[in-house]
Amino acid sequence: MLPSINPQIRPDGRQSQTAAAIQKGVCRHLRAAGFATLTEFTLASGRRVDVIGLSPSGQIWIVEIKSSLEDFRADLKWPEYRDFCDRLYFAITTDLAPEIMPAEAGLIVADAWGAEVQRDPAEHLLHASRRKAMTLSFARSAALRLHGLYDPEMM
Known part of the structure; x- marks a missing residue:
């Protein structure tokens, strides 16, 4: 008989506690809407997005998390994400003023329990x-991450 495998996903530690809470809420919201999500997804350009979602119809959304005003001001790369998604959103906490977020992007307010599209x-x-290239990249990344949970030595 094979031993039971119980993979444990550990936080990657790259985000602040606030950003990790926003990420969790955004992923919960998107999952409830039928999306599959991946975090820290690397685009063909080499840029890494905070959250990418794939809808049942094949729509691709990118969500850029901003945990503070300083985080937003330091980020000059987000306009490059536009070419890799159908919709681009910023996700923030209730502590951040929504009017500072660019009007051309969508806005999500989130915490660790959920999120709401504003x-x-x-x-x-x-x-x-x-779209085909992004969908294939999403699928490969998801499959490789899943395999890594069951066979961490292959990572």
Whole structure:
């Protein structure tokens, strides 16, 4: 008889406690809406997004987490994410002023228990070839992460 495997996912430790709470709430919200999510997902450009979601219909959303005003001011890379998703959102806590977030992106307010979309962005549909590449990359990343839980020596 094979031994029971009970993989444990550990926080990656890259985020502050606030950012980790926002991430958890955003992922819970998207999952409840039917999305599959991945965190710390690397795009073909080499940039890493905080959360990427894949809807049942194939829509791709990217959510950039901002845990403080300083975090937002230091981030100059977020406009590059636009080319890799159908919708781009910022996710913030209730402590951050929503009016500082760019109007061209959507807005989500989140905590560790959930999230609420405050503003949807204009939809900017991906080209079919980019959508296919992103969907395949999402699937491979998810499968490799799952395998890594069961066989950590392969990571």
